[in-house]
Amino acid sequence: MNTLARVWEDQLKQEGYRVTKPRRVVLETLASGAVHLTPEELYRRARRRHRRIGLVTIYRTLTLLERLGMVQRVHVEAGCHSFAAVRLNRGHHHQLVCRTCGRVEEFPDCALDSVLHRLQTRTGFAIEAHHLEVVGRCPECR
Secondary structure, three states, X not given: OOHHHHHHHHXXXXXXXXXXXXXXXXXXXXXXXXXXXOHHHHHHHHHHHOOOOOHXXXXXXXXXXXXOOOEEXXXXXXOOEEEEEOOOOOOOOEEEEEOOOOEEEEEOOOOOHHHHHHHHHHHOOOOOOOOOEEEEOOOOOO
């Protein structure tokens, strides 16, 4: 089991969740790659490690991991959401997503504070969070 999967497993236990074999397989599969995966892609990969894992388990685990900040939803152009492992500590971060190979790279820089403050002032909206996803091509795919 890789380090990230071990950290996630410990976090789940600290939050009071059981770490079953299917859930562990989902953790290991997500943590082993640097690309975003749709639930169906994750299901196919996880089945190589655990033949009896179900698609419902994949969805439930992704929902839990997203709520706990361990994975982040990636909005792809085709309309289907995929998920990427959050590798930076749970702090604020954004993603670079390669349109060709699916590689996801996180970055913590965020110069949007002044823009968000002006937007909040102008609209009266109480902005609680934001997500920034930058889509392009990684150096290997260019």
